[in-house]
Amino acid sequence: MAFWQLTRLRVVFPVLLLLLLFVDGDLMSAMGAIFTAFPWHILPTLTLIWLFYAVQFDADSEVPIWLYTALIGVLFDMYYTGIFGTYTVAFLGAVAAMKQMHAYLDERLLSGMTLFLIGLLTYLVITYAAGFIIGIANVGMVSFLLYEVLPTLLLNLVIAALAYYPVWSLFQFLR
Amino acid sequence: MRKLFSSRAVVTMIIAFIVIVGLIAGSNWWAKRTNTPPFIQRFGNDLAGGFSRVIAVPTTAIGRTANSIGNLLNTFEENQALKAKIDEFAQDKVRLQTVEEENKELKKQLKLEATLTDYKTVSAVTISRSPTTWQSQLVINKGSKSGLKKGMPVLAGSGIIGRISEVNTTNAKVALVSDTSEDANRFAITIKGGKGDVNGIVTDFDRESNQLIMGQVTSDNEIKAGDLVETSGLGGVIPSGLYVGKVAKVTKDDYGLSKRIYIEPAADLGNITTVVVAVSEIGAQ
Numbered sequence: 067m068a069f070w071q072l073t074r075l076r077v078v079f080p081v082l083l084l085l086l087l088f089v090d091g092d093l094m095s096a097m098g099a100i101f102t103a104f105p106w107h108i109l110p111t112l113t114l115i116w117l118f119y120a121v122q123f124d125a126d127s128e129v130p131i132w133l134y135t136a137l138i139g140v141l142f143d144m145y146y147t148g149i150f151g152t153y154t155v156a157f158l159g160a161v162a163a164m165k166q167m168h169a170y171l172d173e174r175l176l177s178g179m180t181l182f183l184i185g186l187l188t189y190l191v192i193t194y195a196a197g198f199i200i201g202i203a204n205v206g207m208v209s210f211l212l213y214e215v216l217p218t219l220l221l222n223l224v225i226a227a228l229a230y231y232p233v234w235s236l237f238q239f240l241r
Numbered sequence: 242m243r244k245l246f247s248s249r250a251v252v253t254m255i256i257a258f259i260v261i262v263g264l265i266a267g268s269n270w271w272a273k274r275t276n277t278p279p280f281i282q283r284f285g286n287d288l289a290g291g292f293s294r295v296i297a298v299p300t301t302a303i304g305r306t307a308n309s310i311g312n313l314l315n316t317f318e319e320n321q322a323l324k325a326k327i328d329e330f331a332q333d334k335v336r337l338q339t340v341e342e343e344n345k346e347l348k349k350q351l352k353l354e355a356t357l358t359d360y361k362t363v364s365a366v367t368i369s370r371s372p373t374t375w376q377s378q379l380v381i382n383k384g385s386k387s388g389l390k391k392g393m394p395v396l397a398g399s400g401i402i403g404r405i406s407e408v409n410t411t412n413a414k415v416a417l418v419s420d421t422s423e424d425a426n427r428f429a430i431t432i433k434g435g436k437g438d439v440n441g442i443v444t445d446f447d448r449e450s451n452q453l454i455m456g457q458v459t460s461d462n463e464i465k466a467g468d469l470v471e472t473s474g475l476g477g478v479i480p481s482g483l484y485v486g487k488v489a490k491v492t493k494d495d496y497g498l499s500k501r502i503y504i505e506p507a508a509d510l511g512n513i514t515t516v517v518v519a520v521s522e523i524g525a526q
Contacts, residue, residue, distance in 0.1 A: 085296065088289070091369035092297040095379070096304025098370055099311065099512035102377070104451045109372045144282055145289045146371035146378065148272050148407050148414060151265035153373070193374040199262055200269045202375050202420065205448050214374065 075240040079120065079129045083138055086112040091146060107214045108221055113138060114160060114189055115226045118182045121164045122173070123237045135161045152196040160189040175230055182226050183219065190215055272407065276391045283409045290380060290412035293369045301514075308512060360480040362396075363387050363518045368412065370513075378406060379415040381516055389413050389518055392478045394428065396517045400484040400507030401472065404428070405518065418453060419446050419510055430455060430485055431473035432502065434464045440473055443485075443504075452489055453504040460500075464491055470504050480521040 093110045094101060101108040117138075120131050139154030147153065164185040171177040194210055197203035205214075277283060348356070365381040383389055385408045393405045395415045403425060406416035416425035426446055432439045432455075444456035455470075468488040474481025486506040494501050 088293045088296045088369070089300060090372045091293060091380070092300040093304075094372040095297070095367050095370035095513075096300045096302075097307065098304070099308050099509075102511040104511070105449070107374075109374070111372065141285070141289070144285055145293075145380070146369075146373055147376050148268075148278065148282075148378075149265060149376070150268040151261050155261050190374065196265060197375040199265055204446060209449055210374075 073240060075125060075128050075237065078240055079125060080134055083113065083116050083134060084141075086116050087138055087142060087145075105209070105213045106217055108217045109190075109214070110225075111186065111189065111218070111222050112225070113142070114157065114186060115182070115222060115229070117157065117161055118164060118178075118185055118226065119229075119233045119237070121161060121168055121185075122178050122181060123234060125237065128241070131161065132158075149200070152193060155196070156189045156192040159192050160185040163188040175227065178230060179223055179227055183223065186219060186222060187215070190218065277385065277408055286407075286409040287384075287411050290368060290382070290409065293380065294382065297368050305514075358474070358480060358482050360519045360521045363389065363520060365413075365516050365518060367513055367516060375420065377417045377420050377510075379403075379417065379513060379516070380412055381415055381518075382412055383518070384409045384411045384413045386410055388520060390520075393521070394472070394479045394483060394519050396483060396508070396519060397513045397515070398508045400486055401428075402506075402508045402510060402513060402516065404479075415516065417510055418443070418506060419448060419451070426453065428479050429473045429475040430470055430504075431481075432464055432488060433469045433471070434462045435468070437462045439464060439502075440475065441502075447503070450489075450503070451506075451510075453486065453506055455502040455504060456494065456499070458500040458502055459498075464488060464500075464502060466490055478521060480519055483519060 090110050090112050093112075097110075101110070117131070117135060120126065120129060125131065135157050136154060139157040140150065142153040142157070143150045164181050167181055167184050171181050194203070272278070278286070363383055365383040365387075367379050368382050369380040371378045371380075381395075389405055389408050391405055391408055394401050395403050395405060401418065403415045403417040403420070405413050406425065407414040418426040420426070426443050429440070429442050431441075439458060439460045439462050441455045441458050443453050445454040446452070447454055458464075466488050470485040470488060472479050472481055472483040472485060484507050486504045486508075489503040489505040492501050492503070493499075
């Protein structure tokens with residue numbers, strides 16, 4: 067493989083996806099004092115943001131998004147929870163929701179943020195529901211919405227918005 | 242009537258749902274039953290752990306800086322309060338050393354082997370924390386190579402923060418007490434009340450008040466807010482005398498028959514950079 071081929075989206079995309087999976091955990095650990103300060107529970111979801119960019123900037127012509135989403139979900143489950151299924155479904159569900167809605171929204175920043183909002187909400191709701199299946203849910207709906215969903219949306223929407231144009235030009239460059 | 246989904250889609254969705262629920266419930270059951278995960282999972286986790294360690298260098302640096310700035314703001318007041326406490330500690334330490342010596346001598350005279358209070362410690366560094374809604378788990382950089390086993394208690398700062406939930410070769414997962422799954426926080430504790438101790442187990446964690454709950458307490462011994470709580474060592478794996486926290490409040494249960502005791506955990510569950518695993522000398526055998 068020649069060097070210039072390494073700078074193609076189909077190579078860079080999965081490498082960064084894998085990297086962001088670990089960055090999420092490291093951020094949660096390093097910023098734990100802020101992210102999990104009682105009563106807040108804020109999740110960094112950079113992995114999902116990266117998948118959102120793939121949907122929003124139509125990367126699926128070059129990258130097998132479904133395959134990568136499933137693989138990253140399995141890896142997430144294996145490394146972070148040890149219980150298979152929850153996050154695989156959450157990632158697939160979020161990507162499915164974003165892909166469905168992508169047809170109705172355009173490429174402007176605000177449309178993009180709406181799309182990501184839908185994806186992230188789907189993701190969080192699936193993880194919340196999964197907690198009930200194995201009986202480990204110990205937070206009521208209102209607390210979940212107030213202390214987890216709201217701040218998580220806020221943090222990740224800001225990150226996604228800040229990186230929107232840089233990532234857009236990166237995708238252009240890599241094509 | 243117009244159908245929302247085709248019947249084929251409905252069947253696929255139902256089957257997918259059953260498979261997923263089965264997968265989640267099945268792997269949860271399997272993880273509880275086994276001490277170490279299957280080879281492939283262990284191998285993958287070791288690999289991921291190594292990778293994560295490299296990435297953790299810059300993120301941890303950022304996190305530490307943020308924490309230091311936060312800490313700097315209340316340093317002055319904290320320093321004054323701590324100065325007042327430190328003399329007390331010096332006295333306690335000397336006393337502890339004398340009592341420890343005496344304890345060792347007496348044990349020798351009684352020909353006692355290791356007891357519940359004997360444990361070694363293994364210190365480890367947090368390399369990752371699961372960014373998940375439930376099941377707050379830490380990944381630490383010591384594994385079965387350092388003698389860790391599933392179920393061992395983990396301490397950070399001033400008290401117990403959780404138990405080892407999965408052991409790989411070079412890293413392990415710690416389920417925090419704030420996680421209500423059964424193996425995370427059901428450990429035997431004792432409350433040092435004014436008139437005798439009260440024994441029991443932690444039955445729950447109230448995430449909305451950030452407190453541990455010790456339910457179904459029928460003892461008549463008086464317990465009040467501020468009483469100290471430590472592990473009792475009953476059950477064997479967790480040594481006795483590990484600090485858990487302080488009693489926050491005591492209430493009656495729903496039927497008025499027994500007490501529910503709310504315990505404020507001593508350790509800060511948010512900011513955990515280094516941990517200590519307590520390896521019980523009799524539990525490990």
